[in-house]
Amino acid sequence: MLSTGLPQGTVPKLERPGPLRERVYEALLELITTRALRPGQHLVESELAGHLGVSRQPVREALQRLNTEGWVDLWPAQGAFVHEPTEEEADQLLTVRTLLETEAARLAAAGADAAGVAALEELCARGEAAVADGDVDLVVATNAAFHAKVMELGGNAVLAELAGQVDRRVRWYYTPVARQRGIQSWVEHRALIAAIAARDEARAVDVMRAHTEHTRRTYHDRAQP
CATH class of the missing domain: 1.10.10.10 (Winged helix-like DNA-binding domain superfamily/Winged helix DNA-binding domain)
Structure with missing residues (x-):
């Protein structure tokens, strides 16, 4: 090698x-x-x-x-x-991600149809299976696809473009904590799907904010015993 x-x-x-x-x-x-x-x-x-x-x-x-x-x-x-990202760089990026993703969740809850909800459920099932198989690469890829689908369902092209600019960095930061986040991340995804299916915008925002903040905290705590 x-x-x-x-x-x-x-x-x-x-x-x-x-x-x-x-x-x-x-x-x-x-x-x-x-x-x-x-x-x-x-x-x-x-x-x-x-x-x-x-x-x-x-x-x-x-x-x-x-x-x-x-x-x-x-x-x-x-x-x-x-490049070795600093904790401050990660915090800034993941904070911006929370802002973008919560608005996308609100818009998705306002406008997603049954087909959109079904697509989210399919991605969630795929992610749960990847966690069960211990396939971290597939977990990371499916997580990115799930969040991209929420963004797509939001229907705001400018918001989606901004999210696309940070997507690869989000994947970069998510990879080292994907195993630690494990099935809990997909439990949170299920809760988000339920809020979107119920067209509950406020609940979708709360779930997405808690979800992305959980990932941010997990990243910062990853090296602690």
């Missing part, structure tokens, strides 16, 4: 067509957000290029872009490293 340390089978396939630099950027971002590349990990251009089957130039360009966006730190004479 190369010193970059990517687990077998984690390197995404580079889809074609499309600009190579964009495909390399997306591949590296996916590896970071899923924590296949861990916070603080040294990123060696030549090794990443070998993993992805490309030259070093698009890797260098992707790392520079990821640095600009705060995913990668570039240190003179040391190289590139996956």
Whole structure:
């Protein structure tokens, strides 16, 4: 295994067509957000290029872009490293997430139809099964899909766009606590579905606020005994 340390089978396939630099950027971002590349990990251009089957130039360009966006730190004479988020960064992001998600829950309760509620129930069942199987990657992906569906049901395109901008960072912070949150997260999702199905906007807001705040507190408490 190369010193970059990517687990077998984690390197995404580079889809074609499309600009190579964009495909390399997306591949590296996916590896970071899923924590296949861990916070603080040294990123060696030549090794990443070998993993992805490309030259070093698009890797260098992707790392520079990821640095600009705060995913990668570039240190003179040391190289590139996956950014290690501070507690303050996480708190700010997860607080903003609460604001966006509670409004989405209110709008979903105001306008969701039976088909929308059924879609949420299907995603919830999928998430519960993933927890039972101990499949953390699927839990994280299904959690993201569930929240995206709530956002979609809210019907506010601007709100959905803003949520989309923070979605990958939310996944990044959620991954290390997904196992700890476990089935309780999906119990909370069930309560949210019930509020949306009942068209109870106030209840949907309260449930979503408590749900997202629980995740925020769990993240901050994760390293404590």
